[in-house]
Amino acid sequence: MCGIVGFTGVQQAAPILLDGLSKLEYRGYDSAGIAVRNGENETEVVKAKGRLKALAEKTDNGATVLGSCGIGHTRWATHGEPSEGNAHPHKSDDGNVVAVHNGIIENYLELKEKLTRKGYVFYSETDTEVAVKLIDYYYKKYEGTPIDAINHAMVRIRGSYALAVMFKDYPEEIYVSRKDSPMILGIEDGESYIASDVPAILKYTRNVYYIGNMELACVRKGEITFYNLDGEEIEKELKTIEWDAEAAEKAGFEHFMMKEIHEQPKVVGDTLNSVLKDGQFDLSSVGLSEEEIKDISQIYIVACGSAYHVGIAAQYVIEDLAKIPVRVELGSEFRYRNPLLDPKGLVIVISQSGETADSLAALRESKEKGVRTMAIVNVVGSSIAREADSVFYTLAGPEIAVATTKAYSTQLMATYILALQFAKVRGEISDETYKNMIAELQTIPDKIAKILEDKERIQWFASKQANAHDVFFVGRGIDYAICMEGSLKMKEISYIHSEAYAAGELKHGTISLIEDDILVVGVLTQPDLYEKTISNMVECRSRGAYLMGLTTFGQYNVEDSTDFAVYIPKIDPHFATSLAVIPLQLLGYYISVAKGLEVDKPRNLAKSVTVE
């Protein structure tokens, strides 16, 4: 939620800040602002409600804002409506401290009362203004350095934050601190960069530092010094980002989502090949030994949103192949229910961003309970990746569209790999089955590419469904897991109400919602369950529903029982999710486009959910 950037160097800051914000707009887009220090040591703050475009227009793409040190913000409202007044940056009463913030300050009301008693006056409804004034208060009270002031504030603040702060007395410097919200710091040619995420600075540098939780830094031109909460200097290693800058651009596609859908054959293949050596999986880079794999008594998969849907699909595959019991839980539920965890269990947290607050909290809760943890994560160096005992990195590259596609697909691949390796190490499958199944996984990239070749058919169908009010996705077993993701893709970007239903549950209530022309999408990739689900679909048709059937080519003739049929290539049913999800991603995408909606930035959503 919210994106922050900062720059101090010799170039004009504002165009760089706006460019960086344009790469972070997926994190929030209801208002934006920048603050830049000019040569006379004045700070110019410009803000605009709405998309970043409004701010760019107001400042002629940054050209009218002079100065070479500044901070910027794109907002996803938490406290206070989207408005210019609530937009960041915020400043202290006398303009001594100016800051941008990503996160939530939970005790802001209590702090606001304290500051009001001390004479501070508040102009916005935000928690950020409270943080700014708290820092200003400590700066003046103790007459220390900016690091001392921020340290004092950090001790008083409860919640999460990535803060970038400028002090009037330190003209070319930006001070940053973070707790549970992402931030990276980059450095190149005597200039320094601050950002919530890699794409914002990739054009300028690949040399980055990852600032740790409860740490601070003083960012000067081409020089960054890190501190702990006691104000002591700490050393950090400079890391190189491997991502390709072009990967963060649209590459000729109309939307990032479509580009990312098309990247799936490559990134799914990359993720598979990253651990495939001489026809076998080698999980040494992941950090799981054979002894540890043999020792696992129970797996707990914890995740949110689409990553949770990956977990649901993985549950079927892992239990069936490796015969290890699997529980799948939502991060937001797991963290508050005091879960009973088997000491020999393995908690697998799945997350694209590696920053999702609930998933991170679940990981910490598991570690506190002494259970081994593993993360399946896309963003290198993210909090979840750093804190888990071992990490399986998916190689999806930067995912910009808010609705996930390629990260989801690579997460699925990671879970298949784990399922197969666990099954082999524990002696649950023969060497031959292992080999055959790996060969089957290797066919997935080409099969996804094949499905994409036929996307116009889905586009045509989507144009007919653009006025739908309700869509039901029904399936059983793995097909139900696919439905969950198909339904989420539909509702989040096309704003059509949709539900995923275990087909056998329809008769227990939901079927009363079926009426004339309601679209029911049946997912039918599991041979043992095909007849059952078809029967449930036909029951819906008898009540007026319009049926779309999604099944495996050559396996069934679904045209006889449905109004519109979509076929995916043949695949071992364990891995069908990887193929069946593609037409459903396309369906959500094309309906959103047909309705003229903002596909990459759906309303009310943000890419990275770093608040509860």
Ligand code: F6R
């Ligand atoms: C939906 C979507 C979200 C994320 C969820 C978890 O398209 O993208 O549901 O899957 O917010 O995010 P990560 O994977 O970053 O933890």
